[in-house]
Amino acid sequence: NAGVTQTPKFQVLKTGQSMTLQCAQDMNHEYMSWYRQDPGMGLRLIHYSVGAGITDQGEVPNGYNVSRSTTEDFPLRLLSAAPSQTSVYFCASSSGVSEAFFGQGTRLTVV
Amino acid sequence: KQEVTQIPAALSVPEGENLVLNCSFTDSAIYNLQWFRQDPGKGLTSLLLIQSSQREQTSGRLNASLDKSSGRSTLYIAASQPGDSATYLCAVVLYNFNKFYFGSGTKLNVKP
Numbered sequence A: 001n002a003g004v005t006q007t008p009k010f011q012v013l014k015t016g017q018s019m020t021l022q023c024a025q026d027m028n029h030e031y032m033s034w035y036r037q038d039p040g041m042g043l044r045l046i047h048y049s050v051g052a053g054i055t056d057q058g059e060v061p062n063g064y065n066v067s068r069s070t071t072e073d074f075p076l077r078l079l080s081a082a083p084s085q086t087s088v089y090f091c092a093s094s095s096g097v098s099e100a101f102f103g104q105g106t107r108l109t110v111v
Numbered sequence B: 001k002q003e004v005t006q007i008p009a010a011l012s013v014p015e016g017e018n019l020v021l022n023c024s025f026t027d028s029a030i031y032n033l034q035w036f037r038q039d040p041g042k043g044l045t046s047l048l049l050i051q052s053s054q055r056e057q058t059s060g061r062l063n064a065s066l067d068k069s070s071g072r073s074t075l076y077i078a079a080s081q082p083g084d085s086a087t088y089l090c091a092v093v094l095y096n097f098n099k100f101y102f103g104s105g106t107k108l109n110v111k112p
Helices: none
Strands: A004-007 A010-013 A019-025 A031-038 A042-051 A054-057 A064-066 A076-078 A087-094 A106-110 B004-007 B010-014 B019-025 B030-038 B044-051 B056-059 B062-067 B072-077 B086-094 B100-102 B106-111
Touching: A004 A087, A010 A019, A019 A031, A019 A087, A031 B100, A042 A064, A042 B086, A042 B100, B004 B086, B010 B019, B019 B030, B019 B086, B019 B106, B030 B062, B030 B072, B044 B056, B044 B062, B044 B072, B072 B086
Parallel strands: A010 A106, B010 B106
Antiparallel strands: A004 A019, A019 A076, A031 A042, A031 A087, A042 A054, A064 A076, A087 A106, B004 B019, B019 B072, B030 B044, B030 B086, B056 B062, B062 B072, B086 B100, B086 B106
């Protein structure tokens, strides 16, 4: 019972580098989303998807891209990393009417 | 914009106490509300989900209530244990787009 799997767990990037945070779920959930968690700010929504091929922006989308080619996968791309993107990133999935499930997080440091 | 506030920000209690964590939200047109637990360096674990039509949900020593009209939810923990020490987060969802709005959490420490 994998649930929501995020990779990598830790990552250090140099300013300007790009990378993709992976998220996969095996529960056939329609809804998937990405959040970042910063001290004193709580969790903030970056992007979300209501199904394969459909994505939309959340509260803090700048500097991030997403795509949803399959129901299972929802990768988050950092186009040109900046120190302000140092954070812990969480991926979540839900069927909409049921509880949401979160991954274990990716701790990203941009130097 | 939905604002979610949790009070208190931190709480330290001796083992065995019953306690209440508070969550308030500004937009009462919510789809559901969910309480989560987060251990240091870990992800979020769902504790209780309350649909907008419900008033409360119970799971073991946990009871969560929802009052949509006043924009409030409470999480009641009975007979607290050191293993309950964690940060508790509440989140509301507007409509059915699964966009969660989180509070900043209550950090709970239960002392043996």
